[in-house]
Amino acid sequence: MRMLHTSDWHVGRTFHGADLLAEQDTVLRHLAGLVADEAVDVVLVSGDIYDRAVPSAEAVRVATSALRRIREAGAQLVITPGNHDSAARLGAFADFAAAGGLHLRTTVAGIGEPVVLQDEHGPVAIYGIPYLEPETARHALGAPEARGHTGVLTEAMRRVRDDLASRPAGTRSVVLAHAFVTGGVGCDSERTIAVGGVEQVPGSVFDGVDYVALGHLHGAQTLDDRIRYSGSPLAYSFSEMSQRKSVWLVDVDGSGLAGVERRDFPVPRRLATMRGMLAELLESPDYAEFADCFVSATLTDRVRPVDAMRKLRDRFPYAVHLDWEPEGGPPAVLRYAEAVRGRSDAEIARSFLDDCRGAPPSEREQALLVAALETVGKSDPDQDGDIR
Template sequence: MRILHTSDWHIGRTFHGNSTMDALAEVLGALTAQVRENAVDVVIVAGDVFDSATPAGAAYTLLSDALVGIHEAGARVIVTSGNHDSAARLGFQSRLLREGIHVLTDPLAIGTPVTLGDDDGPVHFYGVPYLEPAIVRQHWGGVELRTQAQTLAHAMELVRTGMRENGGRSVAIAHCFAAGVDATIGLEREVRQGGLDVVPLSVFDGPDYVALGHIHGRQRVSDRVRYSGAPLHYSFGEQDKPRGSWLVDLDASGLSAVEWLDLPVPRRLVTLTGELDEILSAENVAAHADDWVCAVYTDPLAQTEPMRRLRERYPHCAMVQHQPADSLERSERSYTDRLRGAVTDTERIGAFLEHVRSGHGPTEREDDLIREVLEDRVRAEALV
């Protein structure tokens, strides 16, 4: 049996205020073509199908078009819910779809597989929707479920019980933060609470393959436990991570091969670092005018209207940051510390300017002006 493992479509997510719907439709169209070209039997979507618990109507349309297109390309589809999805809304969608498209959102059905067959016999697919401990613990009295790790460990015990009852080959699908993975800073932490919700690799013992979602970059946790990542780049922190999916082959004895299939990137992401004039140079513009651009300019002082100037050259500039070249070398004393150490008014003003200018204090000319103003104030007070 040939399986395509994808996840984290995040239908409806914007990229710095820009819609990603057209780009995602393009990429999912390419994924559908891969299903046909590689004679894929089953496509797994491991959670975070939508980006919101209340997706707009256009998001439902894109999902329906994608799932029906994949099915018409010759594959059956198995979808589970992630932490961004509303399990109820995603589950409702399943009733409107045709046979051969399975949407698994019910925690009480974790141990009951979707069973599909090939020439070597049955393959049992166990879908584990995203499980919020505070919500699902009511279903399993007497089991301590305070963290994601505990909850997913219990869910996988239900999967292994189902495996013993059904026999044959098996695939598990889950949405979580597994131990040992490399996350995108600021993007994939919401499923965790400190370190308690990291799921140990041993939790996934048993199935021939475990298709995970939540991490947006391709990850190989072990030969049989993997993340496919998201099909689009949704942040500049992901810009160097490939986009695609895992092509998984099962033979009569279990997992036989796993291959990575790249997906197209509709618009590249690039971070340009240097002084603003350098970023705006003809050479840079020629190379990156059509890219999503994050500009990190290193001029000592903040420049006037940098975003306007950047967008005149880079129509798709999405982010601008001021990070002076020596910022990492400067003292990390807080503003309060600098004020506490200041003795004179001149030093206090200098500390303020250093704070608001990302570490750059007054220039020599500004020092002269500050002294003149302070001296004028002293003379004025002496006349009162």
């Protein structure tokens, strides 16, 4: 049997405010193409189909279209919810969906009830463990003594192993789970699932099964031959810029795990970071290749440029993030009491502009400041420049 392991679609997510639905639709179409080209029997989606518990209508349309294309390509699907999904919403109509080859494993009660598929070697039992929030899950599991992610996943896997032991000898087994397993490497776009400062669980929790299809971490990773993260199909932060987004093709034969191969996703829009003075970024031919990239720019101008993002977008329409780190470092920051002690209102306002931009206001700007302070009812400055 051939399986395709994917996770963390996060349909509906934005990238620094930029809509990603078109890019998500592109990579999910590629996923359906892989199913057809590689003769995949079942697609495993280990959580975070959506980016939020109540996805938009457009996000639902993209996700359901992807699921339909995968089924039309010939594969069944097994899906579990992640920490971004609403398990109840994702699992609605699960019994009806299963009749069409879409198996939604979204409940604690169903952890020990696998999707059982057949190949020429016999049964393959696929267990879906939905994301388990420890405090609520330990009661739902009937294990109030369980503590943290390790405790609730240990109980969940006990149910998996108990069921597996009752099945015919030679039954191959796969587990889907959404967790942070020790040895994995996170990135900036993942929402923390820490409980009491602890979010990681040891890989030994998953002993006893042939393959563990993990979700939650956005970079593809191999913890050992049978425990892997597929990662997300798109980069959702600039910290993922160097990652190869991919899926795992997993083959099982009569004796268990037979092999795992990687297949890369296309990159609908590359990420780029750049650093320099604004004029250099706008004029240098060295940056021409980034015109169609999502861009994060760090400006080093000594004085903060005015309207910098608009100017950047004239050359880089997909500029989404901007920092200012002036050469020589930012001016020293004083505590508020120190910054205002013995200073007039006008001086404080001038100092504020200087701190924000790295340069004092011009004469015209100073005149505007004085006029503004007078307009709000703090009439004529006294001889010391105080506005009263």
